[in-house]
Amino acid sequence: MNIRSIASALAAAALFAAGPAQAHEGHDHAADLPPLPLQATGPRLEARSADLELLAVLEDRQLVIYLDHFASNVPITDARLELESGDWSAKAQARPDGSYVVDAAPLAAPGSHPVVITVEAGDIVDLLNGELQVGAPQPPAGPAAERAGVVPRSGWVLGGLAALGVFGVLVMRIRRSA
Numbered sequence: 001m002n003i004r005s006i007a008s009a010l011a012a013a014a015l016f017a018a019g020p021a022q023a024h025e026g027h028d029h030a031a032d033l034p035p036l037p038l039q040a041t042g043p044r045l046e047a048r049s050a051d052l053e054l055l056a057v058l059e060d061r062q063l064v065i066y067l068d069h070f071a072s073n074v075p076i077t078d079a080r081l082e083l084e085s086g087d088w089s090a091k092a093q094a095r096p097d098g099s100y101v102v103d104a105a106p107l108a109a110p111g112s113h114p115v116v117i118t119v120e121a122g123d124i125v126d127l128l129n130g131e132l133q134v135g136a137p138q139p140p141a142g143p144a145a146e147r148a149g150v151v152p153r154s155g156w157v158l159g160g161l162a163a164l165g166v167f168g169v170l171v172m173r174i175r176r177s178a
Contacts, residue, residue: 006170047128054128063104065092079121085113110136
């Protein structure tokens with residue numbers, strides 16, 4: 001065994017033992033970036049007709065509704081909306097941002113909820129149908145989920161000590177044979 005083959009073996013071992021680089025406190029430059037706009041992640045209901053387009057998002061047991069003209073995508077802020085699903089019915093209230101909101105606690109239960117929406121907006125009177133699919137609630141992510149795939153620091157220390165031990169044994173063999 002010559003020194004070149006030992007050095008090659010050590011270099012190969014170092015490359016295979018190398019893990020992903022991870023930032024730690026003080027080295028995270030993502031804080032310098034502007035925050036991304038928030039997007040609704042709740043269950044959605046979409047409905048459209050020749051005149052109207054409606055999107056409803058279930059957020060904290062309330063249905064937030066966005067209504068616009070289908071052809072121009074211009075928001076409709078002065079409509080009357082009535083919603084029905086099974087035995088449940090409610091009238092939506094307009095919000096200052098141009099959307100509408102309705103208490104939809106019965107629709108928050110997991111399952112499929114067919115919804116009929118009656119829309120009166122100026123000269124337009126329309127009946128829209130949609131289906132709200134609500135999945136089972138997901139458990140919150142805890143520290144174990146956040147650390148999934150991260151090798152503990154003690155693993156890296158033990159791996160480094162093992163590599164030093166192998167390197168020391170190889171150096172001693174080379175000195176004995178010389």
